[in-house]
Amino acid sequence: MNKIALTLTALGTAALLGGCAGMQSGGTDNPFADASFQKILKNDFSSKGQATVDRLKQVGAAQYECSKYDYLGKPMPEDVAKRIESQSLAAVVPPADGKYLGDWKAGLEVASNGKGMQWNDKPGSPNGGNCEACHKVVPNDPSQGDIGPPLVGYGRLRGASEAMLKYTWARIYDSASFNACSYMPPFGAHHILTEQQMKDVMALLFDPNSPVNK
Ligand code: HEC
Structure with a gap:
């Protein structure tokens, strides 16, 4: 075989x-x-x-x-x-400098990139987050998935309070913090994304200028 x-x-x-x-x-x-x-x-x-x-x-x-x-x-x-x-x-590590938001443009790259960690990907090259495989992240793109809830309008609808930033960071870091058997990959806990990449994805969700909130 x-x-x-x-x-x-x-x-x-x-x-x-x-x-x-x-x-x-x-x-x-x-x-x-x-x-x-x-x-x-x-x-x-x-x-x-x-x-x-x-x-x-x-x-x-x-x-x-x-x-x-x-x-x-x-x-x-x-x-x-x-x-x-x-x-x-309890194991979620907050950003070292206390700042949750990076660059939404870099975050858009991370959200749409489904590459990384496969045998034919170059070791050491940045991994994608593949958020769009499971979530509708940007409006009007029918190629996005729906395993997870839509994230379109995330920051506009929820605001960017400290509590909301913390919740969203923990969701991305390890979604098992809120749903023990979540299908969402634990991006921080399993070192899939770097701290900077998670900050960039956070900015994508919260920045008023990001396509998520337009
Ligand atoms: C394999 C599918 C999958 C991928 C990939 C994925 N998610 Fe999720 N996500 C889910 C599911 C399913 C939920 C719903 C809650 C649960 O089951 O834990 C969720 C929930 C969330 C939530 C909470 C939504 C709410 O209403 O509070 C956020 C925020 C989120 N995901 C962001 C992201 C980001 C950002 C990425 C990419 C870095 C991503 N997800 C990648 C499946 C996924």
Whole structure:
């Protein structure tokens, strides 16, 4: 059997975990803890370039618990979800200089760029945020996705209070802070975007001159 080249992106990982969660391997409450399941992963995936099989290891309580309850076909108990959310929120690192807003033009680049972290991307080149794959970010562009809620008019509709800036930063840093099994990649927690890139995306959402708010 041909090995499937490991071309996981941050987004692909979420899809893979979701897909695996439905498999039956018996004898465990989490397929990732099951030896026969680990064997399947080992046989079917191989490292390629910077996309190494290390990425198949579950990182943190959110990935473990979310796969587990998905696999069991049961809703996650409230207390487990609350624990993941409060731990994720507590681990959010605010911008070092206390300034949340960068350059919206650079943020637009980040939001529309879906490249980075794949085996054929140049290691060390900046990753995209791929926000537009899941959100309507700018008006009148039908190519944008709708897995997440529309962000068009974000700053205009919500204002830029300290609380709103903090909330949005934490959402981008690690969305599990508010929804334990969020589909949104943890851009800060998993070092997908740099602090500056997150600031730029924040400016895209809040700057009155950004196309988001026009
Ligand atoms: C794989 C899909 C996906 C990607 C990529 C993604 N998001 Fe999300 N996002 C979601 C989903 C789904 C939600 C809804 C809440 C939840 O499930 O956690 C969300 C929620 C949000 C929210 C909160 C919205 C609200 O109403 O309070 C913000 C802000 C946000 N995303 C910004 C971004 C930004 C900025 C990017 C790019 C850097 C991005 N998202 C990339 C899926 C995604």
